[in-house]
Amino acid sequence: xxxxxxxxxxxxSVIILxxxxxxxxxxxxxxxxxxxxxxxxxxxxxxxxxxxxATIPNYYSLSGARDWHIIFSLVLGFGLLTFLIAALINGHMxxxxxxxxxxxxxxxxxxxxxxxxxxxxxxxxGKYNILQKIAYASVLFVMLPSMIxxxxxxxxxxxAAWPWMTDLFGGRQSARSIHFIMAWGLFGFFIVHIxxxxxxxxxxxxxxxITGGKTx
Amino acid sequence: MKRRNFLVAxxxxxxxxxxxxxxxxxxDTLADTAESWHRGLHRAxxxxxxxxxxxYSRADISPFFRGNGNRTVDTPxxxxxxxxxxxxxxxxxxxxxxxxxxxxxxxIRALPQRTQITRHDCVEGxxxxxxxxxxxxxxxxxxxxxxxxxxxIVFRCADYFMRGQSEDSxxxxxxxxxxxxDAAHPQTIIAHQLNGEPLPVLNGAPLRLRLERQLGYKHAxxxxxxxxxxxxxDINGGHGGYWEDVAGYQWYAGI
Numbered sequence: 001x002x003x004x005x006x007x008x009x010x011x012x013s014v015i016i017l018x019x020x021x022x023x024x025x026x027x028x029x030x031x032x033x034x035x036x037x038x039x040x041x042x043x044x045x046x047x048x049x050x051x052x053x054a055t056i057p058n059y060y061s062l063s064g065a066r067d068w069h070i071i072f073s074l075v076l077g078f079g080l081l082t083f084l085i086a087a088l089i090n091g092h093m094x095x096x097x098x099x100x101x102x103x104x105x106x107x108x109x110x111x112x113x114x115x116x117x118x119x120x121x122x123x124x125x126g127k128y129n130i131l132q133k134i135a136y137a138s139v140l141f142v143m144l145p146s147m148i149x150x151x152x153x154x155x156x157x158x159x160a161a162w163p164w165m166t167d168l169f170g171g172r173q174s175a176r177s178i179h180f181i182m183a184w185g186l187f188g189f190f191i192v193h194i195x196x197x198x199x200x201x202x203x204x205x206x207x208x209x210i211t212g213g214k215t216x
Numbered sequence: 217m218k219r220r221n222f223l224v225a226x227x228x229x230x231x232x233x234x235x236x237x238x239x240x241x242x243x244d245t246l247a248d249t250a251e252s253w254h255r256g257l258h259r260a261x262x263x264x265x266x267x268x269x270x271x272y273s274r275a276d277i278s279p280f281f282r283g284n285g286n287r288t289v290d291t292p293x294x295x296x297x298x299x300x301x302x303x304x305x306x307x308x309x310x311x312x313x314x315x316x317x318x319x320x321x322x323x324i325r326a327l328p329q330r331t332q333i334t335r336h337d338c339v340e341g342x343x344x345x346x347x348x349x350x351x352x353x354x355x356x357x358x359x360x361x362x363x364x365x366x367x368x369i370v371f372r373c374a375d376y377f378m379r380g381q382s383e384d385s386x387x388x389x390x391x392x393x394x395x396x397x398d399a400a401h402p403q404t405i406i407a408h409q410l411n412g413e414p415l416p417v418l419n420g421a422p423l424r425l426r427l428e429r430q431l432g433y434k435h436a437x438x439x440x441x442x443x444x445x446x447x448x449x450d451i452n453g454g455h456g457g458y459w460e461d462v463a464g465y466q467w468y469a470g471i
Binding site for chain 1: 227228230231232234235238243244246247250251253254255257258259261262263267268269270272276278280282335337338339340341342343344345428429430431459463464465466468469470471
């Protein structure tokens with residue numbers, strides 16, 4: 001139950017954060033490493049301008065986009081925290097998310113890749129297969145937390161509270177670059193995730209995402 | 217309806233919906249609430265109201281300190297002041313204080329000085345590191361004697377922007393404000409030097425605010441006055457700053 005509620009709240013916040021983030025990116029379309037950077041010769045990447053149909057709001061507004069980003073950063077952060085605590089207590093984390101030793105065998109991973117390529121998504125015991133476990137765990141324990149923590153590093157008030165975190169990410173501009181890279185990593189996960197739902201039978205999948213998939 | 221058409225329609229309505237919601241009163245209230253939640257969290261996670269922004273070494277100073285927004289002030293008064301190296305520039309301290317002050321630059325240089333190498337983060341996303349020198353705002357406010365009704369400090373500036381079409385354009389003065397926690401913060405200084413030199417015109421000569429736990433637009437340049445007030449509601453647009461009034465920027469720019 002907590003997984004399903006969190007899934008939809010999280011989906012909404014990730015989409016809003018991503019699209020308002022693209023609007024914020026338009027304000028300064030260069031990325032740097034280290035603590036500082038402001039001119040083209042210091043940049044490692046010049047980011048394309050994102051059009052209005054891809055951004056929230058659907059016209060350029062740095063303050064409007066920041067309002068959306070600021071609200072939903074709290075939803076994402078506290079949502080993830082609540083989900084992780086609930087998943088720890090109700091056993092979802094150990095029962096479904098953590099891979100067993102036998103699943104880490106190369107043969108079982110290659111077999112799972114082979115089944116995915118054949119578009120065969122029937123898997124025996126266990127809720128998720130090994131590729132799902134790797135993908136979900138990297139989103140839950142790597143990508144979303146690093147989005148949250150690099151976001152915190154970019155906040156001057158937060159940085160004054162926890163200055164060590166800036167050093168952890170190699171400086172404020174490095175954190176900004178990592179935030180950008182991870183956002184596109186999550187975008188990639190989102191596309192593959194949606195594609196696999198569609199391939200695996202979208203009606204049943206989406207029904208299960210709402211009901212929990214318990215057959216009467 | 218084809219699935220693709222449905223997806224396009226759903227996407228477009230999300231965008232249109234968000235833009236509509238973004239213009240409503242309740243969304244503004246929600247955004248303000250989220251902003252003060254962040255401020256509360258920042259202070260709580262740091263274990264109190266006084267947490268220090270990181271300070272750097274001389275080796276970390278960026279080769280140039282970018283100027284943004286207004287890079288000079290196009291008024292006869294400012295041009296004249298610049299021509300005489302700001303020898304007669306004054307900083308007024310007024311409002312809810314026991315002793316209003318009118319400080320010259322030499323008065324300001326005679327106060328105890330603080331030098332700090334800090335990073336400036338623009339709301340747009342770029343950063344630069346510089347060494348700033350000047351008296352703490354708290355020592356100036358102590359001289360003036362803050363009254364108990366004062367809740368905010370307003371910063372008055374010589375620069376302005378023109379709003380509207382050419383015939384009916386109006387001059388809107390830059391200003392900013394902060395709460396008493398930030399005003400009393402040890403790193404909140406009235407800077408008159410950058411990297412050991414008098415403050416360049418580009419960066420707000422002869423005086424600018426450094427409010428190190430917030431974004432760049434809070435660090436008012438070309439400072440002419442400091443004013444203690446009970447409420448920000450009746451000051452200019454009522455949102456506590458130039459960008460807050462004209463473009464809806466966040467008043468607490470610690471995020």
